[in-house]
Amino acid sequence: MEPLFTPEQLAEIHAYHLPHYVRAAVSPFARFALLALMLGVLVRPLFRMATAAAAGLERRFGVLRTAPVSRAFFSAMDRLWGESGWGAAVIFALMTDLFVKLVYAPVDIWFAYTLEHQHGMSNYTPAAFARDMLKGHLLGGVAIAALVIGLYGLARRTRHWWWVLGVPVALLMLVSSALDTYRGRLYFEQEPLPPGPLRTRMTELMAQADIPFSDVLVEKTSVASRRIQAYFAGQGPTRAIVLNDVILQELSEDEVLAAVAHEAGHVHEQKWPGRIASSLAVVALLFAIDRMLRVAAARGWFGTSRFADIRTLPLLSLLLSLVLLLGAPIAGAFSREREREADRFALNLTHDVDAFRRMLVKAARVNKMDPDPPRWVVLKGMSHPPVGERLADLPTP
Numbered sequence: 001m002e003p004l005f006t007p008e009q010l011a012e013i014h015a016y017h018l019p020h021y022v023r024a025a026v027s028p029f030a031r032f033a034l035l036a037l038m039l040g041v042l043v044r045p046l047f048r049m050a051t052a053a054a055a056g057l058e059r060r061f062g063v064l065r066t067a068p069v070s071r072a073f074f075s076a077m078d079r080l081w082g083e084s085g086w087g088a089a090v091i092f093a094l095m096t097d098l099f100v101k102l103v104y105a106p107v108d109i110w111f112a113y114t115l116e117h118q119h120g121m122s123n124y125t126p127a128a129f130a131r132d133m134l135k136g137h138l139l140g141g142v143a144i145a146a147l148v149i150g151l152y153g154l155a156r157r158t159r160h161w162w163w164v165l166g167v168p169v170a171l172l173m174l175v176s177s178a179l180d181t182y183r184g185r186l187y188f189e190q191e192p193l194p195p196g197p198l199r200t201r202m203t204e205l206m207a208q209a210d211i212p213f214s215d216v217l218v219e220k221t222s223v224a225s226r227r228i229q230a231y232f233a234g235q236g237p238t239r240a241i242v243l244n245d246v247i248l249q250e251l252s253e254d255e256v257l258a259a260v261a262h263e264a265g266h267v268h269e270q271k272w273p274g275r276i277a278s279s280l281a282v283v284a285l286l287f288a289i290d291r292m293l294r295v296a297a298a299r300g301w302f303g304t305s306r307f308a309d310i311r312t313l314p315l316l317s318l319l320l321s322l323v324l325l326l327g328a329p330i331a332g333a334f335s336r337e338r339e340r341e342a343d344r345f346a347l348n349l350t351h352d353v354d355a356f357r358r359m360l361v362k363a364a365r366v367n368k369m370d371p372d373p374p375r376w377v378v379l380k381g382m383s384h385p386p387v388g389e390r391l392a393d394l395p396t397p
Helices: 007-065 070-081 086-118 126-157 161-186 197-208 245-250 253-267 271-299 310-350 353-367 375-381 387-393
Strands: 190-192 215-219 230-233 240-244
Touching: 007 070, 007 086, 007 310, 007 375, 070 086, 070 126, 086 126, 086 310, 126 161, 126 271, 126 310, 161 271, 197 215, 197 253, 197 310, 215 245, 230 253, 240 245, 240 253, 245 253, 245 353, 253 310, 253 353, 271 310, 310 353, 310 375, 310 387, 353 387
Parallel strands: 215 240
Antiparallel strands: 190 215, 230 240
16 A cells, blocks of 8 residues: 655645644643733733723713613613623723734734645635634624623622523533534535535435435635535534535545545434533533632632622633643543544445545545644644554555
């Protein structure tokens, strides 16, 4: 069997991945240092600026509080927050988020745009990249504002807020994957795969796997990336097979079917134990946040004057970062085992080892996968086994 990569291709892959490995090693320390700086130095001045900005907006646009249409919105927000002052809290949260994004912006842009172009992995134009980056930041800002009003507002009004908030959030997590079919459309156009041999064979394969689906969609990601991608999105009546246009250009029909068969293995996974565990973890995290907010209020950390003071928001970010850092190796280990199970499922479904091997090889070459990454990178939380291991695990045809 021919080598997975030529020496020249392997050198290119190592050059591409080395900055990512350096970033993976440095990023946790940089993140904690930035949050420590914010907590130790920046919380108080940023809060004063947010309070002043909210007061200025109140003076200038205070008439909206009594206008026939907008007064209902302001009244609802005051009730959610429990008192006035939610505007300063939202502004403070957005300012802290903006500060972090500005600090990370040069690095993020270099990795997501410059490095990708240097190694031929991106088709983004500067304008399209800026548009999608701005879109992501705007959606993030909306999410942060909702978090501030929902979490801090409820905590101010209800003693057992973590339970009141945690249960519906946990239930929502159990069914949220039904919306996955629509999330991709925020960034890329999707259209049904035209009728033809591939669609027919895919439908027959899914019938054999006993997986109902609503459609096969082609996601036009080539405007941004040259990577191969296939996945199932949604669940129940919203489940769809999503192929990006790159995979249709790079792989043969047999190889596309091998990729879809692998993704079908994930559909048959026992998802409920993981979903239930994740939901319970969310409730436990909210309880830990409640304890931390009470300690911060009792000791007056960062100038806090009461329970659920918005000035503790960077402290919550620090806690979440620590939880994610500690949980990543465990989550990665489970994820890699699920990927191995999906490989085995695909082979049992198609009985075509050769097509599966060719699919992995082509995907590795197109996506510039490192066949043998440093072990610490794998253990830190890689979601997939290295492609070299996956190929080695394949039975001899």
